[in-house]
Amino acid sequence: MYNMYVSEMAADKKKLASRSLYNNIFKSLGLKFFALKKDACGICLRKIKENPTDESFLTMYQKHMDEKVKVRQVKEEAKKMASENPKICAAVFDLQQVIYTPKSHHSSIFYKRRLANYNFTIFDLQSQEDRCFLWHEGIARRGANEISTCIYKFLQEKDSDGTEEVILFCDGCVGQNKNSVLKVSKQSEIMVPSQLATLIQTARATGKKQYTVYEINPVDVIDWKRYTSHWFACVGRCT
Numbered sequence: 001m002y003n004m005y006v007s008e009m010a011a012d013k014k015k016l017a018s019r020s021l022y023n024n025i026f027k028s029l030g031l032k033f034f035a036l037k038k039d040a041c042g043i044c045l046r047k048i049k050e051n052p053t054d055e056s057f058l059t060m061y062q063k064h065m066d067e068k069v070k071v072r073q074v075k076e077e078a079k080k081m082a083s084e085n086p087k088i089c090a091a092v093f094d095l096q097q098v099i100y101t102p103k104s105h106h107s108s109i110f111y112k113r114r115l116a117n118y119n120f121t122i123f124d125l126q127s128q129e130d131r132c133f134l135w136h137e138g139i140a141r142r143g144a145n146e147i148s149t150c151i152y153k154f155l156q157e158k159d160s161d162g163t164e165e166v167i168l169f170c171d172g173c174v175g176q177n178k179n180s181v182l183k184v185s186k187q188s189e190i191m192v193p194s195q196l197a198t199l200i201q202t203a204r205a206t207g208k209k210q211y212t213v214y215e216i217n218p219v220d221v222i223d224w225k226r227y228t229s230h231w232f233a234c235v236g237r238c239t
Ligand SMILES: [Zn+2]
Pocket: 040, 041, 042, 043, 044, 045, 064
């Protein structure tokens, strides 16, 4: 922004303010830089970054925004149903941003290949309970089998609770938990993956329910692709 100002002043041959004066005036006007949401989808990111004005994009963007509103309404309805009937559960699930370990400011770590840790969360809209399923790339991948296994574990838990109906939303912006887990992981030095479980368990603000963390082991991951091939015939290209 300052660079743009410098080139504009130079082009107009006007006197230039120092960077610190520029910053002070910028702040005194109450202006801020908009930070991009990391979980924005491709269409929203294109709108924010490029702001295309061609008709085909605008039509697609409008449809996308209409769908967003509709999904929000459906989610609200599901939440209401769950609040009125204890046998109904409404939840959103999301795979969080990868956390690499070891995570430290020590310079010797900067050039090392680090281990990717995955955190899949399921947030109960009614009870506000948050479950985190944790594993790293040495344990399993982050494919359909792993995600399905986490959801299956959740469904088993709900089944034993007496829940009869589960409404699940795949959501990119659970928001709160994503932020607090990331904030904690940013502040702390994490040397081994097992530290993550403890960190996440205590990541939530005081007064709120703590996260329940499940550490996924290789034996937990079910080969759903093989299992479902016994039950469902393949209609298209199967690999
Ligand atoms: Zn979007």
